[in-house]
Amino acid sequence: PCSQYGTTVATDLADSLRGKPRYVRTALARNQLAVQSFETEDARTFHTAQPDIPIGILDADRPTDTELTELSQWADQINPQHTVTDQTLVDRVHQLGMDINVWTVDEPGAIRTMTGLGVDGIITDYPQTLTQR
Structure with a gap:
């Protein structure tokens, strides 16, 4: 409510x-x-x-396709927890015309994985990690 x-x-x-x-x-x-x-x-x-x-929807759970379709009518970003994000979700969000920013991604391996999926943004507690190779 x-x-x-x-x-x-x-x-x-x-x-x-x-x-x-x-x-x-x-x-x-x-x-x-x-x-x-x-x-x-x-x-x-x-x-x-x-x-x-621009408006983003933060979500700890993986949004359903129905939710994504409804949100795409007015939201600009879907911002799920990175642990529920995979290539299918990234592709679907993009197909619906929205950006996807994942949170909270602090481990270098997880950052590489999310970057590899083609997310539009990474929300992290350690932004310096993004510039380290």
Whole structure:
């Protein structure tokens, strides 16, 4: 269930960003702004208020194909836990026109595996690992 607190966070963030149009324009032009949430309804609320800002759905579980198809109607990114991500999921997310960013990938071997699958982004606690070979 969507809490009033969650909806308030989504609308407050949308309102706050609406008050910073120069920042939003610049960040969007540089692909430096996206909003993501584990709460799908909060993400949808934010997207309704700020449709130009990319929205990502965080998920600890592997989303079903039905969920992916529904989310592709309005979400820009599917961001699953890396442990539930495989080539089939990456390919399907891309086929539906969305990006896929995996989390939290800290081990060099897992980073190489995810990179090999063609994910669009890696969420890590150790970004320096991404530049080490």
